[in-house]
Amino acid sequence: MNAFMRIKAAPYLLIGLVGATIYFFFPAQLPLASRIATLAIFVMSLDLVVGYGGLATLGHSALFGTGAYTAGLLALHSTPNPLLGLLVGGASGATVAALSGLFVLRYQGLTFLMLTIAVGQIIQNIASKFRAWTGGDDGLSGFTTAKILGLATFDLQGRVAFLYCTGVLLICLWMMRRLMGSAFGLACIGIHQNRLRMAALGTEIQPKLLTLYGFSGWFAGIAGALSAQVNQIVGLDTLGFELSAEALVMLVLGGAGSLFGAIAGTALFTTIHHVASNVDPYHWLFVIGAMLVCGVLIPRERWGALMRARP
Amino acid sequence: MNLSVLQSGFFGPPGALVPDPVLEIRRLGKSFGGLQVTRDISLTLNAGERLGLIGPNGAGKTTLINLITGVLMPDSGTVYLNAVNVNGLSQPQRVKRGLARTFQITQLAPTITTLLHVEMAIHERNGSIGNLWRSVDAYPEVRVEAMSILEMLRIESLAQRPPITLAYGEQRLVEIALAIALRPRVLLLDEPMAGVPERERHIVLNALERLPPELAILMIEHDMDLIFNFAHRIIVLAEGALLADGSPKEIRNHPAVRIAYLGLASNPDEPMTTATLDRR
Numbered sequence: 365m366n367a368f369m370r371i372k373a374a375p376y377l378l379i380g381l382v383g384a385t386i387y388f389f390f391p392a393q394l395p396l397a398s399r400i401a402t403l404a405i406f407v408m409s410l411d412l413v414v415g416y417g418g419l420a421t422l423g424h425s426a427l428f429g430t431g432a433y434t435a436g437l438l439a440l441h442s443t444p445n446p447l448l449g450l451l452v453g454g455a456s457g458a459t460v461a462a463l464s465g466l467f468v469l470r471y472q473g474l475t476f477l478m479l480t481i482a483v484g485q486i487i488q489n490i491a492s493k494f495r496a497w498t499g500g501d502d503g504l505s506g507f508t509t510a511k512i513l514g515l516a517t518f519d520l521q522g523r524v525a526f527l528y529c530t531g532v533l534l535i536c537l538w539m540m541r542r543l544m545g546s547a548f549g550l551a552c553i554g555i556h557q558n559r560l561r562m563a564a565l566g567t568e569i570q571p572k573l574l575t576l577y578g579f580s581g582w583f584a585g586i587a588g589a590l591s592a593q594v595n596q597i598v599g600l601d602t603l604g605f606e607l608s609a610e611a612l613v614m615l616v617l618g619g620a621g622s623l624f625g626a627i628a629g630t631a632l633f634t635t636i637h638h639v640a641s642n643v644d645p646y647h648w649l650f651v652i653g654a655m656l657v658c659g660v661l662i663p664r665e666r667w668g669a670l671m672r673a674r675p
Numbered sequence: 676m677n678l679s680v681l682q683s684g685f686f687g688p689p690g691a692l693v694p695d696p697v698l699e700i701r702r703l704g705k706s707f708g709g710l711q712v713t714r715d716i717s718l719t720l721n722a723g724e725r726l727g728l729i730g731p732n733g734a735g736k737t738t739l740i741n742l743i744t745g746v747l748m749p750d751s752g753t754v755y756l757n758a759v760n761v762n763g764l765s766q767p768q769r770v771k772r773g774l775a776r777t778f779q780i781t782q783l784a785p786t787i788t789t790l791l792h793v794e795m796a797i798h799e800r801n802g803s804i805g806n807l808w809r810s811v812d813a814y815p816e817v818r819v820e821a822m823s824i825l826e827m828l829r830i831e832s833l834a835q836r837p838p839i840t841l842a843y844g845e846q847r848l849v850e851i852a853l854a855i856a857l858r859p860r861v862l863l864l865d866e867p868m869a870g871v872p873e874r875e876r877h878i879v880l881n882a883l884e885r886l887p888p889e890l891a892i893l894m895i896e897h898d899m900d901l902i903f904n905f906a907h908r909i910i911v912l913a914e915g916a917l918l919a920d921g922s923p924k925e926i927r928n929h930p931a932v933r934i935a936y937l938g939l940a941s942n943p944d945e946p947m948t949t950a951t952l953d954r955r
Contacts, residue, residue, distance in 0.1 A: 566799045
């Protein structure tokens with residue numbers, strides 16, 4: 365397995381393989397899989413900030429929701445072109461990240477965390493007040509998405525949507541891997557681990573973090589736009605605190621600082637969420653809670669021992 | 676500039692008569708609240724010079740380093756790098772102008788390998804640190820240079836190991852490797868022997884001997900054997916002010932230094948006063 369993962373294209377092949385399995389053998393789960401793919405892009409974008417940059421944020425949905433609303437508005441008022449929607453959604457996420465980052469990135473730790481929550485609340489409130497544009501509590505709807513690449517429109521089984529989401533996920537994963545594998549990515553990890561050292565190497569810390577935050581906003585915006593296009597509705601919850609918190613849980617579950625961890629964590633959390641809420645729609649949160657408590661209470665070494673004990 | 680050269684009575688290493696100092700500080704002062712930690716300090720450092728900085732705990736040595744590197748801004752006085760006033764420049768900007776440092780307590784990214792640390796420093800120097808797309812593995816010339824620096828310090832075997840797996844003395848060498856990779860003109864070594872166990876001392880000593888000869892070095896150290904062997908010239912700080920400035924021999928015999936710092940009685944048979952220092 366390890367040898368396989370060392371092949372450059374391995375992660376993409378693995379995702380393609382899992383995708384193909386779902387596509388051909390579990391067609392009923394395609395909407396769930398599309399949701400996982402969309403959220404995985406979002407959680408990976410969160411990973412850039414939390415896992416690589418070392419800045420814990422609880423306001424990341426502001427960037428996701430901005431992308432979603434922008435893509436929705438674009439489709440409603442201008443063009444239903446999906447790729448353009450993704451680009452504009454990403455650009456809007458990056459813009460919000462850059463503008464808020466100018467201010468919030470001056471702080472670290474709890475202060476940064478609080479400020480990101482504040483930014484999220486402000487943007488959610490703006491969206492809620494401008495009913496004429498955003499639809500307020502009713503959400504933004506009534507827009508359509510044109511044929512993907514001029515080939516196919518979304519079908520009821522969600523096949524096209526699934527292929528579209530998986531394709532965007534693969535491209536985003538590839539871009540983020542390039543970004544974090546570059547000298548810039550290395551410097552971001554350095555800043556996370558030791559700012560004193562990086563300053564002594566001559567690194568300008570704030571501009572680096574702002575760039576990272578901007579890229580994170582770009583990918584979060586793309587994820588938001590994708591979710592808007594596939595669901596054809598954008599609600600205020602896309603800007604909500606809950607989404608930010610859940611994304612953070614998914615990231616921690618899969619392992620912050622690894623893009624594959626982000627994808628795995630998203631898949632795990634969303635699947636358990638789905639299954640548990642089917643079994644017991646009222647108490648499913650207990651299952652998630654119990655799982656997290658187990659994950660935290662059982663020390664890493666014990667997990668390792670459990671894994672090794674199996675032949 | 677000339678004034679401080681005269682004060683120090685130093686005219687550079689052989690072959691470099693009245694050189695332009697690569698680092699010069701003039702009448703630097705810094706207070707924290709009511710506590711004055713740096714009082715009117717002036718000194719010069721020339722290319723190739725090894726300058727030692729000693730003084731008891733609380734004398735203001737690390738504050739002086741922080742003022743020179745730009746971590747702190749002085750209340751008064753000026754820092755010149757290559758004859759340019761750098762008072763308004765941040766620490767990264769000063770690094771770009773050729774000022775590198777190591778830390779008293781090693782400061783490394785715990786999980787980044789030694790080789791990547793050095794490559795990061797080279798990327799920073801080249802400006803390729805801002806590249807967002809090209810993989811760090813796609814710079815063969817940077818990798819070759821990084822390995823050559825590690826080989827120079829005889830730590831090429833540590834290339835693939837991250838700092839958390841390294842002995843303290845080895846971490847110190849990684850810091851020195853990073854400083855070399857920046858190709859500085861001035862290197863500030865903040866207690867390179869601090870925390871290095873006895874059995875690892877020779878590793879650091881060997882590395883210090885291999886530093887480029889043209890590099891100007893200011894070393895803070897409590898290890899008197901090391902600093903009296905290493906430095907061409909030594910300055911002594913006490914309570915934030917310059918107490919003495921001279922060759923290792925002069926400092927060893929300086930009565931005020933002997934009392935204040937070296938813990939020796941001043942030798943009444945061989946009085947050393949400021950006047951005798953000036954005559955040299």
